Amino acid sequence: MKYNFDAVPNRRTPNVLNKWTWYPKDVLPMWIADMDFPSPPPILDALRKQVEHGVLGYEDTPKTLLETVAARMAKLYNWDVSPDMIVVIPGVNVGYNVAARTFCTPRRGYLIQTPVYNEFHEARKKTGVPQVEAPLVKKVEGNRISYEVDFDAFARAVRKVGMFLLCSPHNPIGRVYSRMELKRMAEACIKNDVLIVSDEIHSELLLGGAEFQPMAALSREIANHTITLTSASKAFNVPGLFCGFAIIPNKKLREKYKETVIKMGLHVASPGLTAARVAYSGKCDAWLKELRKYLTTNRDFLLEYLLEFMPGIHITVPEATYLAWLDCSELKLEPSPYEFFLKKAKVGLSDGGKFGRGSKQFVRLNFGTPRRTLEQGLSRMRKALRDH
Numbered sequence: 505m506k507y508n509f510d511a512v513p514n515r516r517t518p519n520v521l522n523k524w525t526w527y528p529k530d531v532l533p534m535w536i537a538d539m540d541f542p543s544p545p546p547i548l549d550a551l552r553k554q555v556e557h558g559v560l561g562y563e564d565t566p567k568t569l570l571e572t573v574a575a576r577m578a579k580l581y582n583w584d585v586s587p588d589m590i591v592v593i594p595g596v597n598v599g600y601n602v603a604a605r606t607f608c609t610p611r612r613g614y615l616i617q618t619p620v621y622n623e624f625h626e627a628r629k630k631t632g633v634p635q636v637e638a639p640l641v642k643k644v645e646g647n648r649i650s651y652e653v654d655f656d657a658f659a660r661a662v663r664k665v666g667m668f669l670l671c672s673p674h675n676p677i678g679r680v681y682s683r684m685e686l687k688r689m690a691e692a693c694i695k696n697d698v699l700i701v702s703d704e705i706h707s708e709l710l711l712g713g714a715e716f717q718p719m720a721a722l723s724r725e726i727a728n729h730t731i732t733l734t735s736a737s738k739a740f741n742v743p744g745l746f747c748g749f750a751i752i753p754n755k756k757l758r759e760k761y762k763e764t765v766i767k768m769g770l771h772v773a774s775p776g777l778t779a780a781r782v783a784y785s786g787k788c789d790a791w792l793k794e795l796r797k798y799l800t801t802n803r804d805f806l807l808e809y810l811l812e813f814m815p816g817i818h819i820t821v822p823e824a825t826y827l828a829w830l831d832c833s834e835l836k837l838e839p840s841p842y843e844f845f846l847k848k849a850k851v852g853l854s855d856g857g858k859f860g861r862g863s864k865q866f867v868r869l870n871f872g873t874p875r876r877t878l879e880q881g882l883s884r885m886r887k888a889l890r891d892h
C-alpha cells in the first residue's frame with residue numbers, strides 16, 4: 505500500500521465546526537458523510553499551488569474542466585457526454601433543489617424512495633413543493649438486511665409528481681442498482697413524463713467488485729429525460745469545497761435549469777474547481793483504488809463484528825459508499841438508538857428517523873475512518889449494549 509489510511513490528522517481544530525467538534529470531546533463522531541482521511545496528494549498539491557500564487561481572485565469554469573468531466577464519464581462508463589451538456593453547480597444538494605424549483609409545481613412535486621438521504625426530505629421545505637414517497641421494501645436474512653424497489657408502489661407514486669429524485673448508489677442502504685432496475689424505474693418515469701434527477705455523488709465509491717451504471721448512460725431516450733448530478737466531493741473527500749456538475753443532455757431542460765442557476769446567482773469557489781479538475785484528471789486514481797480496498801475491508805470488518813458481538817443489530821451490506829444502515833429494532837433502545845448510542849456509548853451516529861418515516865429504530869454509521877477509530881466506536885457500542 506502506497507497510501508496510509510491508518511494515519512489521519514486530528515480534526516479537533518479550534519474555531520472550526522466539523523463533525524469532530526460538533527459534539528463534546530468524549531463523543532466519537534461517526535455521522536456526517538465525509539471521511540477522516542486527507543484528500544489525495546495531487547489535489548492537495550494543486551490547492552497549495554493555488555494558495556502560494558497569492559491571488560485568489562474571481563474565476564470562472566474553463567472549458568477544459570468541462571472536457572475533463574466529459575472524458576471521465578467516457579472513460580468510466582463509455583458514456584458520451586459533451587462538455588456543453590454540463591452545468592457547474594455548488595454541490596449536489598443545490599443541484600436537486602434547483603431542479604425541484606425549476607421543474608416541480610405545487611401540484612406535482614418530487615418522488616423519493618425511502619429510507620433515503622436526510623437532505624432529500626429537506627427539499628420539500630427548501631423549495632415549497634410536495635414530496636411523494638415510494639418506500640423501498642426491506643428483506644431480512646439472518647442479521648443482514650437488503651432493500652428492493654416495489655415497482656407497483658413506484659408506478660402508482662410516479663403518476664403524482666413532476667420529478668423523480670433517485671439516489672444511486674443509494675445513501676443510506678449502500679445499494680448499486682442493476683441496469684434492469686434502473687431501466688424499469690426510467691420507463692415508468694418516461695411513460696408519465698416525469699423528469700429523472702439522478703444523484704450519483706457516491707458513484708466512484710464502489711466496494712468489492714461492484715460496478716456502477718449511470719442512469720442516463722442506459723439509452724438516448726433516458727438521457728433525454730435525465731439530469732445527472734455528480735461531484736468529486738465524496739470519492740476524493742473534498743466535500744467542503746462545494747463543487748458539482750449537472751449533466752443535462754436535453755437542451756431545453758438544460759436552458760431552463762441554467763436560467764435558475766443564473767437567477768439564484770450560484771457560483772463555485774475556485775478551490776472547488778481546482779479539486780474537481782485534478783480529481784477527474786486520473787491523477788488520483790491509484791489513491792482511489794487503495795481507498796476502495798481500505799473501505800471494503802472496513803465494511804467487512806464491521807459486518808463480522810456486528811454478527812459476532814452485536815447480533816441483535818441487523819445491517820445492510822453496502823456495495824458502495826462508506827455508510828452502513830443499522831436496524832436496531834430488535835434491541836428496543838429508548839428513546840431511540842441514535843440517542844442511546846450518543847448518551848451511553850458516546851458514539852455520534854446519524855439518526856435513522858431523519859431518513860424517513862419508520863426509520864426511527866435505525867442509525868447510519870460512517871466507516872470512512874481509520875480501522876482503529878471504527879474498532880473504538882464499535883467497542884463502545886458493544887459495551888453500552890452489554891451494560892444495558
Ligand SMILES: Cc1ncc(COP(=O)(O)O)c(C=O)c1O
Pocket residue numbers: 537594595596597598621671675703705706735737743746747748
Ligand atoms: C446522496 C447524497 N447527495 C448529496 C450529498 C451532498 O452533496 P453536496 O455536498 O455536493 O451538496 C450527499 C452528502 O452526504 C449525499 O449523500
